[in-house]
Amino acid sequence: MTDPLPSSEVAAGINGLRAYLVITMPDCLPYSAWTRAGSDISVEDSAGYFGDLVRANRQGLKSVGAWSADMQVTIEASDTLVVLRELNDHFVCCAMYDRNTALGLLRLQLKSLVDRIMAGLPQLDVEERPRAVRVIEFLERYAPDPHAVLLRVSTRTGIPLASLRDPLVLNPDQVRSLEETAARILGLEHINV
């Protein structure tokens, strides 16, 4: 699929940048991405996991009344600095830098990166995908034994496997049942998608 942003131009000249992703929310899918040559970053996986992290962070901050729209998270991993920055309601930027990048420089460069991304983002309302689709994607990302998770949901809920593979056909009761089962499989009180 063609990247909707000129990603090489967006990333050009930013020292220490290993990759950037623009992630759609709440679906956690990659909208635009650039990775440095030789990098083995999985764009889809990163978008999924870091998108979920932002979502959890939003919920956590809201629960203590501390959320603001310009929230930013910095993760100092062993060989990478990851910065997650909310762009607007529908997009999040995830920028990954070499670990030895100075934080001051990083902040300056991040501003430049975000400005370039914002200039290319569409001004439209993003349509949310059906909840059942998002619950199943969440399950496939986090459930133990993801290879068997649809069979497990089918056995637990009584919903035929074919319907789970085409979640748009599920009726509201089935979606509720799917969601309760997903929470139970994951050991959560409810699914936050």
Add this chain to the structure above:
Amino acid sequence: MSYHGRSRNRDRCGSGVNLTLDTSCTDRRAFRTDLPTGTNVDDVAKGLAQATGADRVASVPGVISLRIGRDEVVLVARTGRVQIRVDAEIVRHERRLRAESLFVFLLQAVRAADVNNR
């Protein structure tokens, strides 16, 4: 440092013998090294057992299995392959360290066996 890529996980520890992450279905518990061709595996096993106080436990024919505490070192007589198995209760990030500490004893046993054979 990542130990997942084969090209990145070879550590030189002397004697031309390397310790790498071996195949294992549980995370970072099995490490592999191959003894230099011509090494007397029996002598290495004896030296290792002596240095560590390891117990020899039953295994299949052609394989020497040493239990060191709850860790295990398995040596294949005909190929010189050695697998160091770190106990599951060692937390993940310390498993390699544990394997390396056993690897040091193994290297000493290899050198001793080499000297004895000369």
Add this chain to the structure above:
Amino acid sequence: MSRFSQFATLLEPYDLTFLAGTPYVYHCHHFNLFHDQTIDDAVGEKAGFELRARAARDAFVPLLQALFERLGATTAAEKVDIAQDLFASMGQGRLAIELGPDGTVRGRGAHLHYGFAWREKYGERVKRAFPADAVAAGLVAAVAELTAQSAGPWTASETQCVGMRAPACEISGKQGDSHGRRRVADQAAFERYLGESTGGLHEETISAIADGLQGFVRGASGDDRGLMQAFNVFVTQHFSSYYADTGFAAVKLVEAVSPAVAGSCEELLREAGHVCVFNTFGNILMSPEWEGMVGPLKGDAEEIVQGCAAIARGLGFGRWAIAEHEPGKRLVLRTQSNYEATSWLERYGKATHPRCYFMQGAAVAFMVLATRVDWAERPKLTQAYYDNLFRGKGLGFKMQSPRCLTMGDRETEIVVEAV
């Protein structure tokens, strides 16, 4: 080697194993956790625990009775000692059982196989909300019944579980069980349903490897924690009736309550066969023990399929024989006895469709390992690699079972073909 291995017998030429007349096999923690999870998916966690604990108890009672007699145990203390030792030697974990003066029976252990292995495999990913150690509960119930003054079966529940992040598992027995105790398929039952053993291709090679593996696993035993670590997995010596009776009860319940999704439950039982072959068989094939016994793995399809058939025999699954093998295209496996069929026939009579689910799944996995794994690259048997092989765009093979022991046929035949 434990003091119980003297009572282990091999039923020739079927590669079926018995301990004091009780059938057993070896399975790893990946399979065990997946199997139990499937039971809970089918009947719910609470009912699943009870079903599994009963299945374990119903196998422990006759086994312990036989061992008490053979080892001359007459006092309660002697019986408890044997039960604890047996459990640990099976790799199920060290469980301290306490008979209270007021008739209470409790068990405690920090390294019970299921809870411990669950925490090791899934603990960082999922928060477990219900206990895992139904097999230990089954042992506690069995010991309670065999040492109590009054007759009748007991049940037991797990009040704390390591899998739920408790420091130790705690199990508590309770007298009485409205379900009663059921007889499990013993050696005599297996002998009733034996077809004539015919063997297959490469018999000499397969038998020699299987013999070596049988000798090795028979000598293996739990460590000081009662855990058995071999081939980079946690192994258990376990009752074949536990797997068969709980699996079949689960699928029968789904067939009765939600027939539309019975196929999903059956597929999960087959998937357990994939899980077992990928993890246990895969690790055995790449192990130094295999290298020492058979030689370094070259990785051609013939070698892998023959090796897998030998491993199945070595673990006590029955004499799985290769009737046909065209690498990458077709595999036909046959057996004249296995634990699934005997349990099914004892419980339900002849089936209307093939029910050897585990063997069906395993046969497909043989072909996947033989054709899609680059063994020379020494792959790491991770969850991601499993997903890559067994999930997504299809396995690349279809399976059918034209004959099945559960249907009263003289053998189970499984045909796997490339699609």
